[in-house]
Amino acid sequence: MSEEQRDRVWEVFRQESEGDPMVHGGSVRAPDEDLALHYAREFYGRRQESHRLWIVPREAITELDDPDLLKPPFDRSFKKPGGYIIKHKLEAAKARAGESM
Amino acid sequence: MNETERAEAFYAHVGSGGKVEADDWMPDDYRAAVLKFVEMHANSELMGVLPEREWILRAPTLRRKLALTSKVQDEVGHAQLLYRVAEDLGKPREQMLADLMAGRTKFHNVFHYPTESWADVGIIAWLVDAAAIVSQQALRDSSYAPYARTMKKICWEESVHIMHGRDVVLTMMNGTPHQRALVQDALDRWWGPLMQMHGPPTDPTKDKDLHWRIKAKGNEQLRQEFLSIYVPRIRELGLRIPDEALRQDGDGRWHYTEPDWDELRSVVTGHGPKSQERLEFRRFNHAQTQWVRDSLLGPAAAAA
Numbered sequence: 001m002s003e004e005q006r007d008r009v010w011e012v013f014r015q016e017s018e019g020d021p022m023v024h025g026g027s028v029r030a031p032d033e034d035l036a037l038h039y040a041r042e043f044y045g046r047r048q049e050s051h052r053l054w055i056v057p058r059e060a061i062t063e064l065d066d067p068d069l070l071k072p073p074f075d076r077s078f079k080k081p082g083g084y085i086i087k088h089k090l091e092a093a094k095a096r097a098g099e100s101m
Numbered sequence: 102m103n104e105t106e107r108a109e110a111f112y113a114h115v116g117s118g119g120k121v122e123a124d125d126w127m128p129d130d131y132r133a134a135v136l137k138f139v140e141m142h143a144n145s146e147l148m149g150v151l152p153e154r155e156w157i158l159r160a161p162t163l164r165r166k167l168a169l170t171s172k173v174q175d176e177v178g179h180a181q182l183l184y185r186v187a188e189d190l191g192k193p194r195e196q197m198l199a200d201l202m203a204g205r206t207k208f209h210n211v212f213h214y215p216t217e218s219w220a221d222v223g224i225i226a227w228l229v230d231a232a233a234i235v236s237q238q239a240l241r242d243s244s245y246a247p248y249a250r251t252m253k254k255i256c257w258e259e260s261v262h263i264m265h266g267r268d269v270v271l272t273m274m275n276g277t278p279h280q281r282a283l284v285q286d287a288l289d290r291w292w293g294p295l296m297q298m299h300g301p302p303t304d305p306t307k308d309k310d311l312h313w314r315i316k317a318k319g320n321e322q323l324r325q326e327f328l329s330i331y332v333p334r335i336r337e338l339g340l341r342i343p344d345e346a347l348r349q350d351g352d353g354r355w356h357y358t359e360p361d362w363d364e365l366r367s368v369v370t371g372h373g374p375k376s377q378e379r380l381e382f383r384r385f386n387h388a389q390t391q392w393v394r395d396s397l398l399g400p401a402a403a404a405a
Contacts, residue, residue: 026247027189042178046174
């Protein structure tokens with residue numbers, strides 16, 4: 001059996017400071033979890049640049065990148081703050097309120 | 102959509118600044134071009150530590166020894182990260198190492214030369230790394246996204262090496278006349294390989310790596326950027342650059358003696374002064390450490 005088949009790929013996520021999001025750092029290759037952890041520590045933490053690391057077997061990741069689901073071509077502006085343009089409505093409402101006083 | 106249309110759509114995507122991930126579909130020629138580029142880069146990081154490791158035992162102070170050891174670890178780490186990027190494109194790491202050790206694949210010209218004194222350690226870390234970082238910074242925009250992301254991390258680490266190298270050079274320049282002479286001597290020997298390092302100017306319309314945005318800048322542009330930043334920094338220390346023709350015209354463009362492209366071709370194909378010795382050391386080292394790989398990988402294979 002070649003060394004290729006004996007190794008697995010592990011994806012490494014790192015948190016820079018406490019409370020930060022876990023961000024993908026890269027990947028390492030190792031035959032088991034213990035060695036994956038040591039590699040990850042050497043590659044992504046030896047300069048004290050990480051507060052926490054997550055080491056995940058690549059095959060455990062489920063990917064979704066289907067644009068039909070993630071970027072559907074319909075108007076989704078009602079889901080975003082920018083979809084509500086109130087400047088003129090607010091001015092009109094204020095003007096009305098001022099008149100009635 | 103047939104294969105040709107699919108490939109055309111792909112080229113248009115990368116040509117207009119689009120990114121590619123490892124598991125995206127890509128045409129074979131693009132995959133082969135990225136692989137060749139990244140593999141050569143990985144080989145260079147791995148071979149690049151050999152000239153420097155010769156000086157770990159001879160470092161003048163404990164702090165210098167720690168810094169140099171740390172730099173060597175960083176560069177080997179870069180090789181590991183880059184082989185990881187390359188193997189996801191389909192070529193097994195063991196095959197890449199075998200090709201390197203057999204002389205079938207290349208590594209950068211600057212790692213085929215000898216180191217004569219401690220000043221070489223300073224000049225390599227300062228100027229070789231500076232020339233490298235000029236091109237590596239441009240690679241942060243590579244169309245192959247896993248490579249671009251890896252380059253962000255590598256550039257961050259390389260910036261420390263440049264400071265370490267500049268500090269070594271400055272310390273020697275503030276030392277004795279003999280130390281200053283050693284730095285000048287190192288610069289005299291390294292200037293030629295440094296000017297060759299980015300390669301001869303290429304025709305941008307024919308350079309596929311550029312066209313597909315695997316790299317973002319051409320060879321000559323990188324050399325010009327290197328000269329613009331580093332010529333003043335070298336001269337301000339009282340060092341003399343060994344090229345009488347070196348000058349900058351009114352438009353900011355640098356003119357210089359044509360680098361020896363024959364030497365570059367000869368060196369990168371394994372005919373440099375230290376090419377065979379360094380490859381032999383890599384083979385020796387690979388054989389010496391086989392028991393480590395066997396002992397680490399053996400039990401996992403048995404359990405699987």
